[in-house]
Amino acid sequence: MDTNNAIELKNICKRFGDVFANKNITLEVRKGEILSLLGENGSGKTTLMNMLSGIYFPDDGQIFIDGKEVSITSPKDAYELGIGMIHQHFKLIETFTAAENIILGLPGKEVIQMNAVVEKINELIKKYGFELDPTKKIYDMSVSEKQTVEIIKMLYRGANILILDEPTAVLTPQETDRLFDVLRNMRNDGKAIIIITHKLHEVLSLSDRVAVLRKGEYIGTVLTKEATELSLTEMMVGEKVSLNIGRKPPVNVHKKLSIKNLTCVDKAGVTTLKNVSFEANAGEILGIAGIAGSGQKELLEAVAGLQNIQEGSIVFHDDKGDIELVGKTSTEIRNIGVALSFVPEDRLGMGLVGNMDLADNVMLRSYMDGKGIAVNRKKPRQKTEKIVDELKVVTPSISTPIRRLSGGNVQKVLVGREISNAPAVLMTAYAVRGLDINTSYIIYNLINEQKEKGVAVIYVGEDLDVLLELADRILVLCGGSVSGIVDARTTTKEQIGLMMTKHSTEVM
Amino acid sequence: MNIILIILKKIFTVTFIQKAVTQGIPILYGATGEIMTERSGNLNLGIPGIMYMGGIGGLVGAFAYEQSVAVPNGWVGVICALVVSMLFALIGGLIYSFLTITLRVNQNVTGLALTTFGVGFGNFLGGSLSRIAGSAGQVSVYITGQTFRTKIPFLSTKLGVVSDIVFSYGFLTYFSIVLAIFLSWFLFKTRKGLNLRAVGEDPAAADAAGINVIRYKYVATCTGAVISGLGGLYFVMEYLGGTWQNNGFGDRGWLAIALVILALWKPARAIWGCILFGGLYILFAYVPFGDAMQEIFKMLPYVVTIVVLVISSVREKKDSQAPKSLGLSYFREDR
Numbered sequence: 001m002d003t004n005n006a007i008e009l010k011n012i013c014k015r016f017g018d019v020f021a022n023k024n025i026t027l028e029v030r031k032g033e034i035l036s037l038l039g040e041n042g043s044g045k046t047t048l049m050n051m052l053s054g055i056y057f058p059d060d061g062q063i064f065i066d067g068k069e070v071s072i073t074s075p076k077d078a079y080e081l082g083i084g085m086i087h088q089h090f091k092l093i094e095t096f097t098a099a100e101n102i103i104l105g106l107p108g109k110e111v112i113q114m115n116a117v118v119e120k121i122n123e124l125i126k127k128y129g130f131e132l133d134p135t136k137k138i139y140d141m142s143v144s145e146k147q148t149v150e151i152i153k154m155l156y157r158g159a160n161i162l163i164l165d166e167p168t169a170v171l172t173p174q175e176t177d178r179l180f181d182v183l184r185n186m187r188n189d190g191k192a193i194i195i196i197t198h199k200l201h202e203v204l205s206l207s208d209r210v211a212v213l214r215k216g217e218y219i220g221t222v223l224t225k226e227a228t229e230l231s232l233t234e235m236m237v238g239e240k241v242s243l244n245i246g247r248k249p250p251v252n253v254h255k256k257l258s259i260k261n262l263t264c265v266d267k268a269g270v271t272t273l274k275n276v277s278f279e280a281n282a283g284e285i286l287g288i289a290g291i292a293g294s295g296q297k298e299l300l301e302a303v304a305g306l307q308n309i310q311e312g313s314i315v316f317h318d319d320k321g322d323i324e325l326v327g328k329t330s331t332e333i334r335n336i337g338v339a340l341s342f343v344p345e346d347r348l349g350m351g352l353v354g355n356m357d358l359a360d361n362v363m364l365r366s367y368m369d370g371k372g373i374a375v376n377r378k379k380p381r382q383k384t385e386k387i388v389d390e391l392k393v394v395t396p397s398i399s400t401p402i403r404r405l406s407g408g409n410v411q412k413v414l415v416g417r418e419i420s421n422a423p424a425v426l427m428t429a430y431a432v433r434g435l436d437i438n439t440s441y442i443i444y445n446l447i448n449e450q451k452e453k454g455v456a457v458i459y460v461g462e463d464l465d466v467l468l469e470l471a472d473r474i475l476v477l478c479g480g481s482v483s484g485i486v487d488a489r490t491t492t493k494e495q496i497g498l499m500m501t502k503h504s505t506e507v508m
Numbered sequence: 509m510n511i512i513l514i515i516l517k518k519i520f521t522v523t524f525i526q527k528a529v530t531q532g533i534p535i536l537y538g539a540t541g542e543i544m545t546e547r548s549g550n551l552n553l554g555i556p557g558i559m560y561m562g563g564i565g566g567l568v569g570a571f572a573y574e575q576s577v578a579v580p581n582g583w584v585g586v587i588c589a590l591v592v593s594m595l596f597a598l599i600g601g602l603i604y605s606f607l608t609i610t611l612r613v614n615q616n617v618t619g620l621a622l623t624t625f626g627v628g629f630g631n632f633l634g635g636s637l638s639r640i641a642g643s644a645g646q647v648s649v650y651i652t653g654q655t656f657r658t659k660i661p662f663l664s665t666k667l668g669v670v671s672d673i674v675f676s677y678g679f680l681t682y683f684s685i686v687l688a689i690f691l692s693w694f695l696f697k698t699r700k701g702l703n704l705r706a707v708g709e710d711p712a713a714a715d716a717a718g719i720n721v722i723r724y725k726y727v728a729t730c731t732g733a734v735i736s737g738l739g740g741l742y743f744v745m746e747y748l749g750g751t752w753q754n755n756g757f758g759d760r761g762w763l764a765i766a767l768v769i770l771a772l773w774k775p776a777r778a779i780w781g782c783i784l785f786g787g788l789y790i791l792f793a794y795v796p797f798g799d800a801m802q803e804i805f806k807m808l809p810y811v812v813t814i815v816v817l818v819i820s821s822v823r824e825k826k827d828s829q830a831p832k833s834l835g836l837s838y839f840r841e842d843r
Binding site: 085090092108110112137 | 697705706709713715716718827829832840
């Protein structure tokens with residue numbers, strides 16, 4: 001065995017029911033390197049890493065750590081071998097302080113000497129360049145602080161192998177840069193780091209090598225400096241792909257939704273939307289950009305009838321005339337043809353019920369249809385099958401509880417359900433949050449198809465590059481008011497970035 | 509105004525405080541046990557039943573001993589009672605643990621079934637013992653019961669009112685208070701306590717931190733059951749003086765579960781809470797409204813609990829909420 005290898009995996013297999021999550025995976029990670037693990041949603045990356053961290057036990061295969069064959073049956077075993085995993089969903093106790101979380105489960109003097117613990121943590125913080133107050137409670141922390149706690153927790157336990165599952169999905173660009181600096185410090189310290197991410201530019205800028213999984217199987221490992229975004233995507237997908245959003249010029253554009261002087265106030269009395277006016281047109285995609293929390297969510301919810309509107313009007317233009325939406329219930333608005341699909345940070349938080357199966361979740365939108373007290377299951381089932389088929393949702397069957405699906409597949413169902421109802425106005429927020437690149441493009445295509453069908457699409461996105469390529473016009477929100485509406489074909493990223501932080505009256 | 513004065517006069521008497529304490533101690537045991545259980549994420553609604561089991565267990569142990577020797581020694585009786593009582597309660601705790609932790613049966617259903625079982629089990633054995641006891645028609649372990657009531661020498665007589673209010677009880681009373689304080693210290697100052705609280709808050713996170721979740725749940729639930737069982741033992745021995753009364757323990761088990769909420773899952777806080785509950789529980793006897801008002805006054809502890817629940821949820825203070833995974837079973841590979 002090569003002792004330069006921190007980890008070696010040989011023919012690892014793991015099944016869930018009849019589905020192979022991992023099949024004959026052979027992989028090695030060296031000391032002092034950052035390895036990116038790449039793959040589409042549901043390709044088995046997280047499952048594989050969970051076997052290293054003792055959450056799952058492999059059905060078959062061997063694991064070598066530092067050249068010695070090991071059996072990892074619990075997270076405790078993993079710690080003892082120096083493996084630390086930072087999960088996508090943080091495993092922290094909300095009501096504990098950072099320090100308490102860090103020493104959780106560790107042996108030591110039975111009566112806790114908190115001062116000594118805090119001191120030791122502060123040493124680690126200094127060594128690797130973190131920023132953290134060890135006595136702060138987790139519930140008072142930002143996402144990036146929580147992540148820092150997780151990483152320090154592993155280092156405190158003497159981890160030499162660090163696994164990070166989509167660490168940047170919830171971070172701002174600045175926080176991401178800081179994380180990467182810390183990770184590079186650790187690599188230089190001789191630690192082996194595995195990072196799972198969907199963001200190809202991060203893979204290219206951070207890692208030394210890239211390993212690719214596809215549908216539970218190992219495809220290969222390449223040196224990062226020899227890889228490009230396109231070559232990696234092709235390895236992931238297994239066929240030639242073109243990373244182009246086929247935006248067609250809008251045809252037959254006409255007014256669908258007119259919003260005038262919309263002002264909303266939340267429960268705490270804070271004005272979330274200030275005097276917002278714009279029009280959404282059929283056959284066009286209106287992108288909405290803004291720093292997180294600038295009123296994107298409130299705007300979409302106001303149109304969908306889920307917000308208290310203090311002032312203003314929302315008019316829906318139809319062949320039969322104009323309909324005022326303010327004052328109507330959310331169900332009435334939906335029946336008129338205004339659909340909202342909102343993907344929250346935790347995906348399952350809004351719009352889907354984890355314990356119900358795919359078909360039942362699709363039925364949540366149509367359970368009121370038909371006569372009599374019994375629900376009609378036939379149509380939702382057909383619709384579900386269509387969604388599964390068209391969006392390539394990986395699932396054992398449509399009667400699988402949705403929480404058993406991987407994150408990306410859950411999202412496909414969420415977005416697919418809204419589109420399948422053939423709305424006149426489709427509002428979608430963060431539709432590709434956490435999705436791999438190929439699935440993201442499937443979603444972009446779906447949205448484009450809707451636009452070509454004559455639907456007025458409102459798309460709230462985080463990625464400005466995508467917004468510029470996908471949308472026809474972009475509305476920029478800043479602090480709850482519109483700082484401008486620009487043509488996506490002629491604007492630059494910098495211009496929008498500026499408008500996101502500065503109120504401007506320039507409207508083209 | 510007059511009526512309030514009369515009530516206050518009756519309440520601020522030594523006997524009222526003594527009675528409040530004697531009523532409160534079994535509830536304190538129950539609450540302390542339930543707090544330990546809930547801190548591991550298990551909502552054991554079987555506690556009322558387990559307290560019956562602990563009570564009858566003590567009686568069985570003492571009765572068997574007193575029947576088997578010609579001249580029973582009170583302290584040997586006490587030990588027999590303690591051992592069998594703890595054993596019976598432990599069995600209750602093990603049944604609950606096996607069903608909810610290993611088999612992951614719904615905790616509420618299991619707990620309620622266990623309460624139904626425990627109450628019936630206690631009444632059945634109590635009735636059987638009375639039959640065996642023969643002519644008196646009532647089982648009695650007088651010697652053991654009196655030993656349980658032994659007061660601390662000197663302190664209980666020489667200090668006047670202080671003796672009456674503070675030192676006029678048996679050893680189980682003082683043990684319950686020491687235990688509650690010790691467990692508060694354990695939960696908040698030791699590593700095992702930290703780990704246990706983590707298991708109750710988020711077993712997946714605790715598991716990922718290398719804590720043996722299943723073991724912690726078993727140990728906490730069974731220890732909690734044994735502690736609660738002592739409440740039943742206290743009632744049978746110190747309160748009743750070593751005899752059995754069918755359904756005599758009444759709804760004190762449910763009061764214990766309510767007290768857990770009042771104490772905000774901190775054992776030391778349950779100490780004053782148990783005396784408050786004990787006082788409210790017997791308040792009807794001190795108000796000049798007659799027995800007709802009895803049941804309304806007995807509601808008071810629950811009213812207080814609801815008020816505390818309302819206040820603590822309005823304040824939304826994250827540190828004084830129920831353990832987050834309370835009532836949920838844990839399975840590592842579940843997604």
